[in-house]
Amino acid sequence: MAFFIRVLLLAVERKSLVLSSLREHVVISLLACLFIALCGVPLGILIARFRRVAFWVIATTGVLYTIPALALFGFMIPLFGIGLRPTLFALFIYGLLPLVRNTYVGITTVDPAIVEAAKGMGSTDWQLLWRVQIPLALPVIVAGLRTVVVMTISYGHPLPPSSVRGVWGCSSSVASPLTIPSSSCLGVSWSLHLPLGLMGCSLSLKGGS
Amino acid sequence: MAFQEVTKEYARGVRALEGVSFEVEEGEFFCLIGPSGCGKTTLLKMVNRLLEPTSGRIFVYGQDVQAWDPIALRRSIGYVIQQIGLFPHLTVEENMTYVLAIMGVPLQVRRQRARELLGVIGLDESYLRRFPRELSGGERQRVGVARALAADPKLIVMDEPFGALDQITRMKLQDELLELHRKLKKTILFVTHDLEEALKLSTRLGVMRGGRMLGVGRPHELLLTPPDPFVEEFLGRGGIIQVLRAIRVGDAPLRKTQELPGTCPSVPVSASLEDALRRMVLAARRTLVVTEDGTGRVVGILEFEDLCRLLHRYLEGKLSFTCA
Ligand SMILES: Nc1ncnc2c1ncn2[C@@H]1O[C@H](COP(=O)(O)OP(=O)(O)O)[C@@H](O)[C@H]1O
Numbered sequence: 001m002a003f004f005i006r007v008l009l010l011a012v013e014r015k016s017l018v019l020s021s022l023r024e025h026v027v028i029s030l031l032a033c034l035f036i037a038l039c040g041v042p043l044g045i046l047i048a049r050f051r052r053v054a055f056w057v058i059a060t061t062g063v064l065y066t067i068p069a070l071a072l073f074g075f076m077i078p079l080f081g082i083g084l085r086p087t088l089f090a091l092f093i094y095g096l097l098p099l100v101r102n103t104y105v106g107i108t109t110v111d112p113a114i115v116e117a118a119k120g121m122g123s124t125d126w127q128l129l130w131r132v133q134i135p136l137a138l139p140v141i142v143a144g145l146r147t148v149v150v151m152t153i154s155y156g157h158p159l160p161p162s163s164v165r166g167v168w169g170c171s172s173s174v175a176s177p178l179t180i181p182s183s184s185c186l187g188v189s190w191s192l193h194l195p196l197g198l199m200g201c202s203l204s205l206k207g208g209s
Numbered sequence: 210m211a212f213q214e215v216t217k218e219y220a221r222g223v224r225a226l227e228g229v230s231f232e233v234e235e236g237e238f239f240c241l242i243g244p245s246g247c248g249k250t251t252l253l254k255m256v257n258r259l260l261e262p263t264s265g266r267i268f269v270y271g272q273d274v275q276a277w278d279p280i281a282l283r284r285s286i287g288y289v290i291q292q293i294g295l296f297p298h299l300t301v302e303e304n305m306t307y308v309l310a311i312m313g314v315p316l317q318v319r320r321q322r323a324r325e326l327l328g329v330i331g332l333d334e335s336y337l338r339r340f341p342r343e344l345s346g347g348e349r350q351r352v353g354v355a356r357a358l359a360a361d362p363k364l365i366v367m368d369e370p371f372g373a374l375d376q377i378t379r380m381k382l383q384d385e386l387l388e389l390h391r392k393l394k395k396t397i398l399f400v401t402h403d404l405e406e407a408l409k410l411s412t413r414l415g416v417m418r419g420g421r422m423l424g425v426g427r428p429h430e431l432l433l434t435p436p437d438p439f440v441e442e443f444l445g446r447g448g449i450i451q452v453l454r455a456i457r458v459g460d461a462p463l464r465k466t467q468e469l470p471g472t473c474p475s476v477p478v479s480a481s482l483e484d485a486l487r488r489m490v491l492a493a494r495r496t497l498v499v500t501e502d503g504t505g506r507v508v509g510i511l512e513f514e515d516l517c518r519l520l521h522r523y524l525e526g527k528l529s530f531t532c533a
Pocket residue numbers: 219220223224225244245246247248249250251252
């Protein structure tokens with residue numbers, strides 16, 4: 001209890017820093033989700049069309065997904081430095097798999113009888129995709145998107161967004177004043193993530209019904 | 210529509226069709242019948258180029274299908290598949306007019322057409338906004354048929370459309386389809402493994418087995434003079450009631466009318482011999498006047514003795530086969 005009070009006091013004391021970090025976090029998460037959606041859905045559709053490469057694409061995104069976050073940043077800091085770009089890139093890499101896979105699975109599991117009916121009636125490939133396959137795969141694609149949103153919010157944590165001051169650890173707002181005991185630093189960081197994460201979860205539950 | 214020496218080989222050397230040739234004339238109701246796995250679906254899918262033949266040629270509307278743009282070809286052929294395949298995310302209205310939508314027909318026209326089609330299949334307008342999951346099996350199948358009729362194609366191909374329905378619904382839909390065929394004068398290529406269905410519906414039928422076309426002809430021709438032992442065996446299962454059911458009055462040996470026996474009960478040429486026999490029994494007469502459908506013009510006389518002779522011929526043929 002005393003711990004939570006200390007966390008709360010710390011957050012209130014550094015209110016402006018906490019708020020600006022929160023804003024950064026939201027913006028970065030949204031940006032990352034946008035990039036993931038823009039690449040993941042078309043990629044999933046593409047490999048549903050050319051199934052021979054599907055295995056390799058999903059395997060590759062799967063391998064990317066398994067890279068430990070710490071190792072990934074180890075690679076990226078020499079490449080991109082610190083700041084917005086590496087954070088976005090990392091989130092992008094982690095978020096790609098669920099969306100590509102869900103899009104692929106959604107489209108390839110549409111009842112073949114329905115696809116055949118659509119083809120047999122004279123749909124072009126494009127019409128088949130837009131009028132039949134995508135609408136029918138949509139629930140699965142959206143489920144993938146929700147996973148990505150929740151994941152992106154929670155993964156936004158390892159690298160301080162656009163700040164140069166902190167490199168490892170929690171969020172810049174907490175990491176910078178080294179004088180503060182580390183447990184309360186993590187507490188503040190967590191208290192930032194919690195509401196966002198809960199929001200993401202409630203989004204994913206709502207759509208599930 | 211015609212097939213010329215068509216062969217289809219799937220991957221790994223599976224031969225689904227071997228040298229199949231037959232023709233379907235305009236306005237015919239042609240049934241393809243044979244046991245499961247004999248290549249009926251394969252054959253049907255080649256008509257609208259969902260599959261390409263390994264060798265041989267296929268003609269639709271008198272033109273080689275290879276010369277057609279596949280999309281245009283498919284839009285000009287009504288297609289009802291085995292599992293119906295209605296689009297679950299579209300309403301009945303949108304399902305029925307799907308072909309028109311992909312052809313770019315304006316919404317107003319599509320709406321109009323959807324209402325016409327509902328009339329054709331005998332459903333009321335409350336169905337327009339429903340989704341396929343809100344329909345019974347029979348209603349779904351009706352919508353499937355309406356969907357194939359939407360662009361007013363001259364040729365309709367159907368793959369075991371009534372296979373999944375209960376007996377009563379199936380009979381009802383068969384009657385409706387026959388009525389539709391009479392009214393709309395479409396050419397229908399209909400696949401089934403149900404002999405009774407084929408004999409009831411078809412003006413001509415083709416019997417298939419193991420990827421080969423064993424015999425093509427009108428039901429009574431195939432029944433009375435089967436071209437192949439398998440055809441005989443396959444068609445002979447139903448016994449004489451089947452024969453009576455399969456043969457139209459118009460195909461039976463009729464006698465010329467000398468004088469008009471005004472008191473005789475009449476029967477239309479399109480009725481089955483079973484119908485004719487029932488009328489004879491009900492009226493307790495050995496003679497029926499045969500009239501043309503619609504006009505009611507007298508075309509001949511059907512005698513009970515001629516019926517018996519026909520059945521006799523059939524039974525003799527069968528006997529000779531079982532002895533051989
Ligand atoms: N895509 C396919 N690949 C390989 N063999 C197939 C394929 N489709 C059908 N066949 C084979 O071709 C034969 C004919 O199948 P089909 O045309 O579906 O028969 P039917 O419709 O008369 O039941 C069957 O022996 C089946 O196993």
